[in-house]
Amino acid sequence: MLYGRSVETAAIDDLIDRARKGSGGALVLRGEAGVGKTALLDLAASRGGPMRVLRTTGVEAEADLAFAALHQLLLPVTGLLDALPEPQAEAVHGALGLAPAGSGDRFLLAAGVLSLLAEAAARDGLICVVDDFQWVDRPSADALLFAARRLGTEPIAMPLAVRGDTPVKGLPALEIAGLAEPAAAELLDAGFTLAAPVRRDLVVLTGGNPLALRETARLLTPAQRAGREPLPDPLPGGNRLFGDRVAALSAGARLAALLAAVESDLDLVLRAADRLGAGEAALPEIESAGLASVSGTHVRFRHPLIRSAVYEAASPAARREAHAALAEVSGGDRRARHLAGAALGQDESVAAALTRAAQRARDRGGYGAAATALTRAAELTPEPLVRARRLKDAAVASWLGGRPGQAESLLAEAREFAGADTALTMEIAQLRGRFELNSGDAAEAVRILAAGDTLDMLADASEAASYVGDAAAIVEIGRRAAAFPEGFLRDVVVGVGATLAGEGGHDLLKRALGRTGELREAAEFLWATAAASHLGEVDLSSELAERAGRVARVSGMTGQLPVVLEFVATAERLAGRLAESQAVSEEGLELAREAGYVNTVAAHLANLAAVAALRGEEEPCARYAREALAIAVPHRVGLRAGLAAYALAMLDLCLGRFSAAHDRFTAIVAAGPGAGHPTVVWRSTPDRIEAAVGAGDPEAARKALEAYERWSAHAGTAESRALLARCRGLVLPDDQAVEALGEASRLHDNPFEAARTGLLLGERLRRTHRPGEARAHLRAAFETFQRAGAAPWARRAYGELRAAGESVPVETSTAAVPEAIPDVRGTALDTLTPQELRIATLVAGGATSKEIAARLFLSPRTVEYHLYKIYPKLGITSRTELARLVVLRKAPAAPGDML
Secondary structure (H helix, E strand, O other): OOOOOHHHHHHHHHHHHHHHOOOOEEEEEEEOOOOOHHHHHHHHHHOOOOOEEEEEEOOHHHOOOOOHHHHHHHHHHHHHHHHOOHHHHHHHHHHOOOOOOOOOOHHHHHHHHHHHHHHHOOOOOEEEEEEOHHHOOHHHHHHHHHHHOOOOOOOEEEEEEEEOOOOOOOOOEEEOOOOOHHHHHHHHHOOOOOOHHHHHHHHHHHOOOHHHHHHHHHHOOHHHHHOOOOOOOOOOOHHHHHHHHHHHOOHHHHHHHHHHHHOOEHHHHHHHHHHOOOOOOHHHHHHHOOOEEEEOOEEEEOOHHHHHHHHHHOOHHHHHHHHHHHHHHOOHHHHHHHHHHHOOOOOHHHHHHHHHHHHHHHHOOOHHHHHHHHHHHHHHOOOHHHHHHHHHHHHHHHHHOOOHHHHHHHHHHHHHHHOOOHHHHHHHHHHHHHHHHHHOOHHHHHHHHHOOOOHHHHHHHHHHHHHHOOHHHHHHHHHHHOOOOOOHHHHHHHHHHHHHHOOOOHHHHHHHHOOHHHOOOHHHHHHHHHHHHHOOOHHHHHHHHHHHHHHHHHOOOOOOHHHHHHHHHHHHHHOOOHHHHHHHHHHHHHHHHHHOOHHHHHHHHHHHHHHHHHHOOHHHHHHHHHHHHHHHOOOOOHHHHHHHHHHHHHHHHHOOOHHHHHHHHHHHHHOOOOOOOHHHHHHHHHHHHHHHHHOOOHHHHHHHHHHHHHHOOOOOOHHHHHHHHHHHHHHOOHHHHHHHHHHHHHHOOOHHHHHHHHHHHHHHHHHOOOHHHHHHHHHHHHHHHHHHOOHHHHHHHHHHHHHOOOOOOOOOOOOOOOOOOOOOOOHHHHHOOHHHHHHHHHHHOOOOHHHHHHHHOOOHHHHHHHHHHHHHHHOOOOHHHHHHHOOOOOOOOOOOOOO
16 A cells, blocks of 8 residues: 555556557656655556556666566567567567577667557557666666657556666656655554654654665564664664564575575576575575565565665675576576676686677677676786777777767776787777767867878768868878778778868769769768768769668668768758758757767757758747857867857848848858858858848958859859859849849759749849749749748748739738748648658658658657648548658758768
C-alpha cells in the first residue's frame, strides 16, 4: 500500500491516460534510495488495464554488459521485429545477439528500439517500466532515452526511476521526496507500536524515507520504541540497516549472496555456488531472510542497499574468489568481466579477453560498454604501447557513444603511454584534432592536425581550417598535400588551397569532380561538395551534398549523420524549401546534442536562424543566432559564427531594412563574428550587393561584384551563371539591368533564386513603365515565395504585383491586415509541420512508410500517424492524392563548406 502519494499517483495516471489516447511520453521519478520509486513503478504497471507492460531493471552487476537491460525489456516482443524497416530490424537483432552484428550504428539501433516499442503498443498501448536507470548499461540507456524523447505520437508511457543526480536529459522529472509526517505516521503505525514523540523524531531524522522509517523502526529496542531510551545517534545507514541480516546468514548463504551481488544470472550463481560448496539451501535461506528473491532467470535483491551491504561485508579476497568462480562457469563477455574482477595486478590474457568483449560490444553499437571494457583492459595491460592503443580505442568508443569529455581524458592518457611510437602518436593526434573540431576549439584542431604528415591528417586539417576560416592555413596545407600521389582526396585538398591562393587549382577540382561516380562514402561526397563550392558551382555542390545525406541515412554512419545533416539542411534552405530545412536542422540538432557534437549544434542553430530570417520571424532568428554565436565564437568556428551573422543581415534585407542589412553585410567582410570567412563572404555576396543597392551605396555594390566575378570565373553551371547575371543586373542602369536580369531568369535552375531574380526583374520593368511585362515575373515570384513560406518576400512581390496593376483576390482584406497574403495553389502544404511536410514529400516520391521510417529514424507507426494527420489538413484521403498535391521541387543541397 502507498501512503501519502496522491500527487505522484496523479502524475502517473496522467502519463498513462495521455499514452492511452496516443500522446505518449516519459516521466523520470527521481529520488534517494528507499524513497519509494519502485513502489510507484509497480503502481504504474498496474494502472494501464489492457495495456501491455514491459519491464527492465538496471543491475549494478550488469552495468558493463552491453544491452543487458534492453535484452530483458525487449525479449518478450522480439517476434515483432519483422514489422520494422530492415536496417532497424538488423540493428536490433544484432544488439540483442539474435543475429550477427550489423553496422553498429547507434542511431539506427535507437530508432529500431522505438519502432519495436511502437509495434508492441499497437493493440492496446504499452507501459514501458525502467527501474534503477542509474545502473542500466550505457548502450541500453542511450537507446531508451532516444526512444523516450520521441514518444509524442505513440500510445506508450515510459516511467523511469533513477537515484540521485544521474543525468537524464530532455525528459520531465518528478522529485520523489520523503513522506510528510501524517503519511509517515500512517506507514509506521501499520507495522509498529511507537510512542508519538519517537514517531515524530524518526520522521524528522529519516526525512520521511519509507525504507529508512521501516528498517530503523525494526532495529529499535522496545525501550527505544516506547521512548524510554534515546534513539541511536546516528541512525543506522544503509550497511547498518541490513548488515545484521547479512551477518546472520550462514557462511554458505553469505557466499551465495556475494555471488548474486556480482552476477544476477541465476544459473551462473547456482553453478558457481556449487563449485565453492555453498550448499543447496543457500538461496532459500537468503529468500527467507527477506534479502533477495529468485525471479525467472535472475536473482534480485529486495533493495539496492542490500546488495551494497552484502558486497561491503565481503573482503577483497572473497570478492575476487567470487569473480573467479563465476568466470569458470561463464562464457563470452561475462567471463571476460569476471576475469577482470578476479585479476590481481596486470594480466595480458585477461586484458585481451576484455578487448575481444569490447570489440563484440562495438560491433553491436554498444560503444559505452566497449569504452568501459577497453578502459579496464588498458589498466590490466603490462606493455605500454599496447596499453596506449587500448586507451586510444576506448577514447574512440567513448566518442562514438556520445561522451566527448571522457573521450578526451582517455586520449590524453593514451598519449602518455604512446612514447616514441610515431605512427601511434600521429593517430592519437588525429583523433584529438577531430574531437576538437567537433566539440572544442576549431583553431586548436587546425594546429593539432596540421602537424601531421599523412594525407588523411592534412585533409582533416584543411577541413578544420575551412570551419575556422583560416585561408592561409588552407593554402599552406594544400601545398603540403601536393607531395602525395594523385587521387580524389589529394586533388580536392590541393585544388582548394590553390584556388584560395589565386594559383589556379580549378583543373584539379574539376578532375576530382570527374571521379564522383566512384564515390561511396558520405564523407567523400562532402569533399566533392567542397570542390564544387570552390568552383562557384552552387547547384552541383548542392546535388552532391544531398547525395551525402542519402548515403548517410542508409550506410550505418556510426555518428557522422548529425554533421552530414548540417549540409543537407543548408541545401533545403538554399532551395527555398524552408519547412524541410527546418525539419532537417531540428533533427540534426537533436542528434548532435545526443552525440555531444557541440560545434554541430551551433551549425544547426545558425541554419535555423537563417530559415527564420527568410520567414521574417525576428524573435526566433535573433534567439537562434544568439545561441549559435554563444558556441561558435568561443570555439572559433568562423563558418558557423558567420552564418549566424548572415542570418541577422538577411533578416534586415528580407524586411526591407536595407541600411541595417548593408551595415551587417559589411561587418561580415570586415568585422564581427565570423568576419572575413572566405565561404561566408563569397556566398553572401549576391545578398550583400542587393543590400548595398537598396541602401544607396552603388560603389560598395560594384566592388562586391568585382570580387564575385573573380570567384565565379571558373563556374560552368547554369545556376552559377544566373547568380552572376543577377548581381550584374543589380548594379546596371535600368535598361541594361532588365537585359541582365532577364538572362539570369532564363538560366536559373533553383526555383527560389529564380523567384528572387523575378522579383527584381519585375520591379525594374515596372519602374521603366512596362507593367504588363512585369506582372508575369511578379506573379511567378509571389507564388514561389508563398509556397516556400518566405512571407517578407511574398509581401514584397504582392505589393509590386498590385502596383503593376494586377488585382489579386484575397480571402482577407490586406487593408485590414496589412501583412495578409492571398491564398494560392499549394499553400495548403504550409499548414503542415516541418516533419509532416518531409513525410508528405517522401510519400509523394513513392516511398513506403517503412522506407520513410528508416530514413528519418522514426517508427513506421509514427509515419502512419503523421499521414493520418496530414490527410484531413490537406482535404485528401490517399497517397495518390498527396502525390498529386505535393510539387517536388529540384533542391540544390548545401556544399561541404557553404553557409
